[in-house]
Amino acid sequence: MTSLETLAADLRTALGPGRVITDRQELRTYECDGLAHYKVTPGLVVLPRDTVECARTVRACVAENVPFVARGSGTGLSGGALPHADGVLIVTAKMRDILEMAPDDERAVVQPGVINLDVSRAAAAPGYYYAPDPSSQQICSIGGNVAENSGGAHCLKYGFTTNHVLGVQVVTPDGDVIELGGRAPDTPGYDLLGAFVGAEGTLGIATRVTVKLTRLPEAVRTLLAAFGSPAAAGAATSAIIAAGVVPAAIEMMDALAIEAAEAAVRCGYPPGAGAVLIVELDGPAAEVDAQFAEVTALCESNGATALRIAADAAERALIWKGRKSAFAAVGRISPDYIVQDGVIPRTALPEVLSRIAETAGSHGVRVANVFHAGDGNLHPLVLFDGTAEGEADRAETVSGAIIDLCIEYGGSITGEHGVGADKAKYMPRMYSADDLTTMQLLRCAFDPAGLANPGKVFPTPRLCGEVPRVHRATDPAPAADLF
Amino acid sequence: MSWRAAGDGDTVGGVPARYVAEPASTEEASAVLTAAATDDLAVVIRGAGSKLDWGLPPRRLDLIVDTSRLAGVVEHAAGDLITVVRAGTRTADLDFGSQQLALDPRPGATIGGTVAANTSGPRRLLYGTARDLLIGITVVRPDGRVARAGGKVVKNVAGYDLGKLFTGSYGTLGLITECVFRLHPVPRARSWVTARVPAEELAGALAAIRGAQVVPSAVEIDRPERGPVAVAVLLEGTAEGVQDRAARLVELLGGTAVTEPPGWFGADPWPAGGVGVKLTVPLSKVAKLPFPLRGSAGTGVLYATATAESVAGMRAAATAAGGYAVVLTAPPEVRDRVDMWGPVPALALMRRVKEQFDPGHRFAPGRFVGGI
Numbered sequence: 001m002t003s004l005e006t007l008a009a010d011l012r013t014a015l016g017p018g019r020v021i022t023d024r025q026e027l028r029t030y031e032c033d034g035l036a037h038y039k040v041t042p043g044l045v046v047l048p049r050d051t052v053e054c055a056r057t058v059r060a061c062v063a064e065n066v067p068f069v070a071r072g073s074g075t076g077l078s079g080g081a082l083p084h085a086d087g088v089l090i091v092t093a094k095m096r097d098i099l100e101m102a103p104d105d106e107r108a109v110v111q112p113g114v115i116n117l118d119v120s121r122a123a124a125a126p127g128y129y130y131a132p133d134p135s136s137q138q139i140c141s142i143g144g145n146v147a148e149n150s151g152g153a154h155c156l157k158y159g160f161t162t163n164h165v166l167g168v169q170v171v172t173p174d175g176d177v178i179e180l181g182g183r184a185p186d187t188p189g190y191d192l193l194g195a196f197v198g199a200e201g202t203l204g205i206a207t208r209v210t211v212k213l214t215r216l217p218e219a220v221r222t223l224l225a226a227f228g229s230p231a232a233a234g235a236a237t238s239a240i241i242a243a244g245v246v247p248a249a250i251e252m253m254d255a256l257a258i259e260a261a262e263a264a265v266r267c268g269y270p271p272g273a274g275a276v277l278i279v280e281l282d283g284p285a286a287e288v289d290a291q292f293a294e295v296t297a298l299c300e301s302n303g304a305t306a307l308r309i310a311a312d313a314a315e316r317a318l319i320w321k322g323r324k325s326a327f328a329a330v331g332r333i334s335p336d337y338i339v340q341d342g343v344i345p346r347t348a349l350p351e352v353l354s355r356i357a358e359t360a361g362s363h364g365v366r367v368a369n370v371f372h373a374g375d376g377n378l379h380p381l382v383l384f385d386g387t388a389e390g391e392a393d394r395a396e397t398v399s400g401a402i403i404d405l406c407i408e409y410g411g412s413i414t415g416e417h418g419v420g421a422d423k424a425k426y427m428p429r430m431y432s433a434d435d436l437t438t439m440q441l442l443r444c445a446f447d448p449a450g451l452a453n454p455g456k457v458f459p460t461p462r463l464c465g466e467v468p469r470v471h472r473a474t475d476p477a478p479a480a481d482l483f
Numbered sequence: 484m485s486w487r488a489a490g491d492g493d494t495v496g497g498v499p500a501r502y503v504a505e506p507a508s509t510e511e512a513s514a515v516l517t518a519a520a521t522d523d524l525a526v527v528i529r530g531a532g533s534k535l536d537w538g539l540p541p542r543r544l545d546l547i548v549d550t551s552r553l554a555g556v557v558e559h560a561a562g563d564l565i566t567v568v569r570a571g572t573r574t575a576d577l578d579f580g581s582q583q584l585a586l587d588p589r590p591g592a593t594i595g596g597t598v599a600a601n602t603s604g605p606r607r608l609l610y611g612t613a614r615d616l617l618i619g620i621t622v623v624r625p626d627g628r629v630a631r632a633g634g635k636v637v638k639n640v641a642g643y644d645l646g647k648l649f650t651g652s653y654g655t656l657g658l659i660t661e662c663v664f665r666l667h668p669v670p671r672a673r674s675w676v677t678a679r680v681p682a683e684e685l686a687g688a689l690a691a692i693r694g695a696q697v698v699p700s701a702v703e704i705d706r707p708e709r710g711p712v713a714v715a716v717l718l719e720g721t722a723e724g725v726q727d728r729a730a731r732l733v734e735l736l737g738g739t740a741v742t743e744p745p746g747w748f749g750a751d752p753w754p755a756g757g758v759g760v761k762l763t764v765p766l767s768k769v770a771k772l773p774f775p776l777r778g779s780a781g782t783g784v785l786y787a788t789a790t791a792e793s794v795a796g797m798r799a800a801a802t803a804a805g806g807y808a809v810v811l812t813a814p815p816e817v818r819d820r821v822d823m824w825g826p827v828p829a830l831a832l833m834r835r836v837k838e839q840f841d842p843g844h845r846f847a848p849g850r851f852v853g854g855i
Binding site: 102104105106107127148149151155159160162163172178179180182183184185186187188189190191192193194195197198199215216217218238241242244245246283284285286287288289290291343344345346347372375376377410411412413414415416417418419423427430431432434435436437438439441442443444445446457 | 560562564565601611612614622624629630636638640642643644645646650652656668669670671690693694696720721722723724726727761764767782784801804805806807809827829830835836838840853
């Protein structure tokens with residue numbers, strides 16, 4: 001028997017029927033995540049129901065020296081949950097219980113397969129919600145959010161998953177079960193929780209997550225402002241930030257993105273706009289009212305051509321509908337597209353946008369821009385027709401050039417989608433060899449055998465055995481000569 | 484490069500050093516630490532020295548790396564709300580005009596020390612701690628190699644978050660030379676609502692504040708041996724907003740709105756040279772800790788003064804509440820008699836992390852949890 005066959009037989013006995021998938025056709029349904037052009041059929045799929053079963057699965061992998069990859073809802077956009085052909089895909093779809101709601105502690109404890117939005121739904125009755133809200137929040141899982149350190153439209157004010165996860169129970173790559181953090185803050189020792197969140201499943205699998213619940217704001221006000229150009233919308237954004245206002249969200253879409261959203265969901269954005277800004281403020285009512293007046297005035301003084309203020313929840317939802325559906329909507333105006341995710345210092349926005357337009361133009365490729373303007377997180381959508389010769393390559397070139405621009409301006413190759421399988425190759429452009437080696441010291445501590453999600457994040461894995469040995473002098477005194 | 488033989492004051496927890504180095508740049512620090520690695524020197528990092536009496540004394544000590552010359556603000560990009568600061572910079576020297584680094588550093592502390600010890604104050608409720616505000620870091624590893632993680636943009640998920648690993652690592656993994664932080668606007672108005680609440684009504688009062696939707700920046704308590712508990716809630720924002728929220732809280736708590744914090748707000752409850760304990764518990768358990776303490780009731784991070792005899796009882800209470808009690812600082816005679824750190828989960832994994840970064844166990848050996 002091969003290692004995988006041994007594993008399958010072992011886990012079938014241990015976990016019971018229906019929890020181990022070996023049928024080729026069924027396995028193929030797991031061949032990709034949200035980044036659909038990378039496809040690998042997993043060697044085996046296992047669906048544990050709890051921590052004990054997950055640890056049992058990982059220990060079986062360790063025993064057979066087989067790599068494993070964890071997968072939540074499979075909505076990731078960097079191929080972070082791309083399976084390993086000779087490995088096990090551990091899917092958390094059967095770990096969907098909210099284990100505890102503790103509003104008195106402003107905490108909830110959930111299994112990793114729980115859907116992001118379901119935490120907020122469950123917390124609403126006592127007046128709370130879970131703040132990180134990636135656009136996929138209706139389907140993405142908390143475990144996936146932890147792996148990717150997911151952001152969302154409101155992270156400008158509220159921070160990322162890492163700021164809202166207080167504890168994780170982890171099945172380590174050795175198959176041990178450990179607790180990092182917990183319901184009380186500041187666990188003594190190294191902040192391994194902080195290191196674990198966003199490690200893209202390379203340090204182990206979160207099997208129980210303690211999240212912070214945030215009190216629902218008293219008031220929320222949403223404004224849609226149309227501008228002649230993205231540069232004008234960018235200037236308004238700068239003015240708002242300079243005024244000392246921290247909105248819950250500032251989102252921008254350019255003309256092509258608006259066109260796509262209109263075609264798909266009829267969100268009714270002002271016609272003919274070169275760009276729109278969505279600005280949302282939340283908090284105590286008196287605070288929001290004072291700031292909202294200021295934001296409105298700043299949009300007007302920075303050349304807004306139309307302003308629309310959501311009068312109620314339904315109008316707010318319509319404004320957000322255009323933005324949240326933007327990625328999918330682009331399918332209406334282009335048969336294929338690449339969603340890019342890069343970050344630049346916000347003040348470089350006008351310059352970078354014009355350089356993106358230049359690059360796109362010179363390659364004959366259209367780019368629709370959707371971004372979190374408040375924090376400089378760009379999501380250019382590079383449009384192409386995969387059936388037309390050379391278009392896919394040209395789109396790939398433009399997409400890569402955008403990442404180079406982000407690095408050139410001192411930004412990041414990913415703001416929220418993760419490095420995954422897709423961007424490991426760009427890591428050496430952003431970080432030095434020593435930076436990457438140092439990060440991998442952490443990986444060696446957690447996963448010396450390199451079984452947890454291998455091939456992701458780092459372009460070249462570090463062999464963990466090779467601990468650099470230092471020369472030891474018998475007497476330290478000679479060091480004085482060196483100072 | 485500046486180095487010198489250690490003087491009388493160059494001790495850590497009573498252990499004398501042999502040399503002191505004062506690098507003025509990351510490159511110089513790298514040269515110093517490469518040399519120290521070659522000669523197997525035991526190293527302790529020193530900023531302003533304001534917390535050198537925290538933790539345990541080093542098992543051995545050859546070299547103090549002093550960050551005094553590694554100081555200054557490298558960059559303040561106001562439009563991007565970020566700053567790059569060298570580790571030895573005194574927090575009192577930071578001035579970002581209409582913006583602020585929303586930490587509550589301890590008096591005299593440097594940025595590097597604040598990050599390395601992950602100290603926090605009242606405003607962690609709204610702004611988080613150093614781990615939340617730090618978006619990029621430059622470190623020199625024990626072998627002298629320079630490494631960076633994160634960057635100069637707030638939103639960034641490329642690679643491991645080494646900034647969080649180094650935050651609170653007490654100098655056991657390497658030397659922090661530069662930190663990048665996100666900044667916040669200085670609020671236009673602030674107000675403290677203060678009240679005195681009978682101890683048996685404290686839990687209810689704290690729950691009422693949580694429920695009030697007033698988004699406080701800090702909720703602090705000062706609980707004496709007996710008698711009512713002092714509560715102080717900090718509100719920050721626009722003038723209109725703060726006034727409205729303060730009025731609501733005054734009504735809720737029966738207190739008064741004032742323009743200056745009470746003297747105890749954010750101050751250590753232990754005397755200089757005394758025993759300082761940090762207790763962390765879930766929010767609903769804050770009011771159930773039955774001894775004098777002070778601190779952030781809004782986040783469950785509290786501080787107390789203790790004696791060698793009282794530490795165990797405090798720890799038992801914190802543990803029963805699902806939290807922790809760490810003795811931050813204690814005079815030698817107490818330090819030798821108590822367990823400073825108490826139980827530490829995932830300690831085996833922490834040892835493996837230390838082994839990777841500092842296989843020679845030369846950096847602050849013995850000062851951290853589990854003898855790391």
